[in-house]
Amino acid sequence: MNNTPWWASEDVWRKIAVWITAFMFVVLIFLTFDSVSKITAGSERVPPYSVINKRIGYEFNAERNMQVPVIGEQAPLFGQALTEEEAEALVTHGKKVVQGRNCMNCHTLLGNGAYFAPDLTKAWLDPAWGNEASRETLMTMFLKDPTNNARTFGSGRKMPNMNLTDEETRAVIAFLKWMSSIDTNGFPYNFKTIQQEG
Numbered sequence: 001m002n003n004t005p006w007w008a009s010e011d012v013w014r015k016i017a018v019w020i021t022a023f024m025f026v027v028l029i030f031l032t033f034d035s036v037s038k039i040t041a042g043s044e045r046v047p048p049y050s051v052i053n054k055r056i057g058y059e060f061n062a063e064r065n066m067q068v069p070v071i072g073e074q075a076p077l078f079g080q081a082l083t084e085e086e087a088e089a090l091v092t093h094g095k096k097v098v099q100g101r102n103c104m105n106c107h108t109l110l111g112n113g114a115y116f117a118p119d120l121t122k123a124w125l126d127p128a129w130g131n132e133a134s135r136e137t138l139m140t141m142f143l144k145d146p147t148n149n150a151r152t153f154g155s156g157r158k159m160p161n162m163n164l165t166d167e168e169t170r171a172v173i174a175f176l177k178w179m180s181s182i183d184t185n186g187f188p189y190n191f192k193t194i195q196q197e198g
């Protein structure tokens, strides 16, 4: 005679394992779609690519107790307003340059990468670029020749010349501007913004 209670039988536990696995598989599919909808450009926290035509502010939100990007009036990158398609092509190009040149070997973007060099997630809003008018020019000069335009902030670390073309540089800056507009829940923490004039 078998004295094992029904709930301790091998058969019951096998069924429980199968049901839990199947259930979690469904949860995983749901979470995947949910995540994709939240990281897609044009969703609540990730603005459409054409946001590079706008001014991007970064303001303290008392309710959320964190810095939050604020999309402002028209302020086209390099003075050239782009359509959504053109902006997407440019930002995508910039992202591919960043991936292709392995900027993540030294930098962090949206939580991925290394800590040798400054976090690039909000680099567009970095106060060190000076005022808004000079920012695009200074970023271009820096990216084209980072050793001779080094800022280093006392770290003594210099960025090597990545030999970016003019077009690649423009695309990288577009990518950095778009990335800075993403609501990253205040990440990276304690990032100070450029003084934005009205």
Ligand code: HEC
Pocket: 097, 098, 101, 102, 103, 104, 105, 106, 107, 116, 117, 118, 120, 122, 123, 124, 126, 128, 146, 149, 150, 151, 152, 153, 157, 158, 159, 160, 162, 172
């Ligand atoms: C070998 C390491 C290394 C690699 C690879 C690298 N960088 Fe840098 N980068 C640095 C260092 C170090 C600094 C800080 C020094 C400075 O500002 O002069 C820096 C600074 C920057 C800044 C200024 C950030 C700020 O807010 O001050 C930008 C923008 C930047 N890098 C973009 C890039 C891009 C785009 C790539 C890839 C094409 C790249 N970097 C690849 C080391 C690197």
